[in-house]
Amino acid sequence: MAWRSRPVIYEIFTHVWLHELSERYQQPVTLGNVPAQEWDALRALCVDAVWLMGVWERSPEGIAVSNANASQQQEFRRALPDFQTGDNIGSAYCVRAYTVDAQLGGADGLARARAELAARGLKLLLDFVPNHVAPDHAWVTEHPEYFVRGAAEDLTRAPQEFIERGAQIIANGRDPYFAPWRDVVQLNAFDSGLRAAALATVQSIAAQCDGVRCDMAMLLLNEIFARTWGARAGAVPETEYWRELIPAVKAQFPDFLFLAEAYWDLEFELMQRGFDYCYDKRLYDRLARENAESVRGHLLGGLDYQDRLVRFIENHDEPRAAATFAPMQERAAAVIIATLPGAKLLYDGQLEGRKIKLPVFFRRRASEAHDYELDMFYRALLKTVHADLFHAGEWRMCAVQGWSDNTSNQNLLAWSWRHAERRMLIVVNYSNRRSQGMVQALWDDLNGRVWRLADALNGDVFLRDGAQMNQAGLFVDLDAWRFHFLEFE
Secondary structure (H helix, E strand, O other), X not given: OOXXXXXXXXXXXXXXXXXXXXXXXXXXXXXXXXXXXXXXXXXXXXXXXEEEEOOEEEOHHHHHHXXXXXXXXXXXXXXXXXXXXXXXXXXXXXXXXXXXXXXXXXXXXXXXXXXXXHHOOOEEEEEEOOOEEOOOOHHHHHOHHHEOEOOHHHHHHOOOOEXXXXXXXXXXXXXXXXXXXXXXXXEOOOOHHHHHHHHHHHHXXXXXXXXXXXXXXXXXXXXXXXXXXXHHHOOOOOOOHHHHHHHHHHHHOOOOEEEEOOOOOOHHHHHHOOOOEEEOHHXXXXXXXXOHHHHHHHOOOOHHHHOOEEEOOOOOOOOOHHHHOXXXXXXXXXXXXXXXXXXXXXXXXXOOOOOOOOOOOEOOOOOOOOOHHHHHHHHHHHHHHOOOHHHHOEEEEOOEEOEOOEOHHHHEEEEEEEEOOEEEEEEEEOOOOOEEEEEOOOOOOOOOOEEEEEEOOOOOEEEEEHHHHHHHOEEEEEOOOOEEEEEEO
16 A cells, blocks of 8 residues: 655664563563554554664674774763663664564564554554675675775775675775774675665565665765775666666565655755655754754745655754754744655654664663653644645745844744645744744635634634735734644634
């Protein structure tokens, strides 16, 4: 069955989630025996899909590398003050094999989890890491030609960038802007054998879930890969990696969804290569560090582009939203991402207001205070945007005019949704001061009626004349970081 348009995806740190369930129920809980009420709780969030992050078999060698890394050990202890060596189960992105970790219940457990989600109308998303694998992955010994390789002098010249495996010198995985990742080895995206093996891998993943989040997807673009590895990668293929892989998988699994982790403003290029959705890191950065005018400029792109972006204010790679945004700013930012076109991504712990960013190596996390007020806000927001209005409706940006002596309108962001008989206006004051403005360009059929404007989140009700709204606009006056979520009736 096809995915719902503009889906809301909820990311779960699988090992941590099951560890906490095991403690709560005082018995081992795997994906195969998660109590029904826990699946019901996910459905009650009013999301469309669950991303079980980190289900694949991790690397003992990768664990040893991170345990010997002093800076990583410091990071581990900052995130978990009582950290013990056994808490490090290896990076979720240091994959030894694309088989479900036996500790999580294996392939049978995952199949049970998928069935439980499907019974509740939820899709399942998993990971694919195309750029690198663990140094003890079977390909390292069976197919060294799949990797970017060096020579003995490279190992002498740059011992932090290469490892030795038998007669082979293999490069550590990397992106072009950072030091290599010492716990993984670099796949050669230009090798035809590797491309065939990657396709077979994703086809096996696609048989077990409804979509993949592709880690650092832009690194596999021909131009980026050639710039990163030069002559070591060999001749640039005529076709793009993703142009070969995505259509081949979709030929077998037509409704399978490809989601790209993407940076460096390469989202549109990845969409052209076949991705259904790409991370909107640019919006995140503007919400976290810039202002309403910057956000508004970002939203001027065409709807066909906006509709294929993944909006978020946190995920496992970013700092926690509650630690990044002031409390009311977080709510304003959440309303923005939840009511834009495109997919939305939320992360386990975001609703409860967790502030500690958890390394992807952990099996457990520290206890933190539960922010019940924030939790209630998020649940009300998710319930509201679960309506077809926000998935199948028409979205339009709205201009907000000000006055010569009051330019605070520049702090206001506004857009409308319409589907069948329902229509909604969202206005957000994305600033730390009170702001006013006249919202323009609503709908052209407001005349001749008095409209009841009911705020779906706080219960406020306003009566406004349609002709006046058409001619002059709708006057709004919002305190810092406040918003209107108005249904027109």
